[in-house]
Amino acid sequence: MSSTDALGLPSSNSKTLTQKLPFLGRLKYALIAFALQNFLVKPFAFFKGWKDYLLPPQIRADVVKTYASRPRLPIRVFFPLSSKPSSKLPALFVVHGGGFVIGCSTDNEPWNRKFADTNNMIVVALNYAKAPGSPFPKPIHDVEALFVSAISDSSLPIDPTRVAMAGWSAGGNLALAASQLESVRSRLRAIVPLYPAVDFTVALATKLRLRQYKPALGGFRGRPTEMLASMANLFEWSYIPAGTDCRNPLLSPLFASRDTLPKHIFVIGCELDMLGHEAWRFVSKLAGRPEPGMNDVVGRAEVAGKGEFILDDERFHFEATTSDGGTYRWLLVPDAIHGFDESRISDLARDAEMGEDMAIKKDKAIAMIGEWLLAGPLKD
Numbered sequence: 001m002s003s004t005d006a007l008g009l010p011s012s013n014s015k016t017l018t019q020k021l022p023f024l025g026r027l028k029y030a031l032i033a034f035a036l037q038n039f040l041v042k043p044f045a046f047f048k049g050w051k052d053y054l055l056p057p058q059i060r061a062d063v064v065k066t067y068a069s070r071p072r073l074p075i076r077v078f079f080p081l082s083s084k085p086s087s088k089l090p091a092l093f094v095v096h097g098g099g100f101v102i103g104c105s106t107d108n109e110p111w112n113r114k115f116a117d118t119n120n121m122i123v124v125a126l127n128y129a130k131a132p133g134s135p136f137p138k139p140i141h142d143v144e145a146l147f148v149s150a151i152s153d154s155s156l157p158i159d160p161t162r163v164a165m166a167g168w169s170a171g172g173n174l175a176l177a178a179s180q181l182e183s184v185r186s187r188l189r190a191i192v193p194l195y196p197a198v199d200f201t202v203a204l205a206t207k208l209r210l211r212q213y214k215p216a217l218g219g220f221r222g223r224p225t226e227m228l229a230s231m232a233n234l235f236e237w238s239y240i241p242a243g244t245d246c247r248n249p250l251l252s253p254l255f256a257s258r259d260t261l262p263k264h265i266f267v268i269g270c271e272l273d274m275l276g277h278e279a280w281r282f283v284s285k286l287a288g289r290p291e292p293g294m295n296d297v298v299g300r301a302e303v304a305g306k307g308e309f310i311l312d313d314e315r316f317h318f319e320a321t322t323s324d325g326g327t328y329r330w331l332l333v334p335d336a337i338h339g340f341d342e343s344r345i346s347d348l349a350r351d352a353e354m355g356e357d358m359a360i361k362k363d364k365a366i367a368m369i370g371e372w373l374l375a376g377p378l379k380d
Helices: 023-054 109-119 138-151 170-178 204-210 229-239 276-287 343-349 352-375
Strands: 063-065 075-078 089-095 122-125 158-168 190-194 264-272 317-321 327-337
Touching: 023 229, 075 109, 075 138, 089 138, 089 170, 089 352, 109 122, 109 352, 138 158, 138 170, 158 170, 170 190, 190 352, 204 229, 204 276, 264 276, 264 352, 276 327, 327 352, 343 352
Parallel strands: 089 122, 089 158, 158 190, 190 264, 264 327
Antiparallel strands: 063 075, 075 122, 317 327
């Protein structure tokens, strides 16, 4: 007998999403998404916009601009050391998360500023329209259009030969999808997906079983539940039209062949995240390594030290070079929840110990990504 989710919909261990979602299910998800977007996200953005206008925040983009290709989707540009460089610099284009339904290009401002200043690179925060009003594959083409417009913009001092892309969660999925399009892939040297969604053929129950749980951590991280679980089906059914085959590599990049992606990929996963296992399988497949099985739980039961990465255990870190010259790197952040590098999450969780651990690991990850890019794929 199959189980059901909170809305009474089938929840098996695997699926292809070629079935039709019942009308009432679609209606419920549409109403929830509408409420989130119009009664939570938009009011918050309105008041934040006025607050930032009256009291400009210390951390903000240096340039905000729009392009004719997507006039309602502004991009945000960060120059290193808060000043516009006089010479062309390498650039990292970033795509924010939010389950394809919520979120905006201002979500990762502290990360973008820190990365630009730490690595002397330009950071360009891209944008996309949200589901269910803009379902798959429309956001992919938003990312594509804005990327092509920005990299062709002569007013931005970007070295077009030294360009990479990164994305968080749903943004990691969109970055991987857009990078399969020739107009994007031909201009990218590398991609860095952070805790991305890469496989929609695996059911929620299985994803929950394959993440690590660590009650010994206590606090928010020690809970026996998954932070994303209550929203996962909402996000999925809002973004994916009924009847879509989730083996489509633009939707589930796990099914993309290696030659359709950039040759240099650095995947970062979180140990306490239901998306960690699929990220692990994805990078293992790209690297030509044995793929983790569907009974292999991510990470390990032991607690790591505060702010520590585990670089001597291949479950947490490896780097491989393939015969075609590709380089594939894996970093599993120990004791970390989804969104470990977003300070807002620790603030909302009111967990000071977790916040301290996350802050150290965020800075370490920013430095590690920059070093990997500048010493390898973006080396001058």
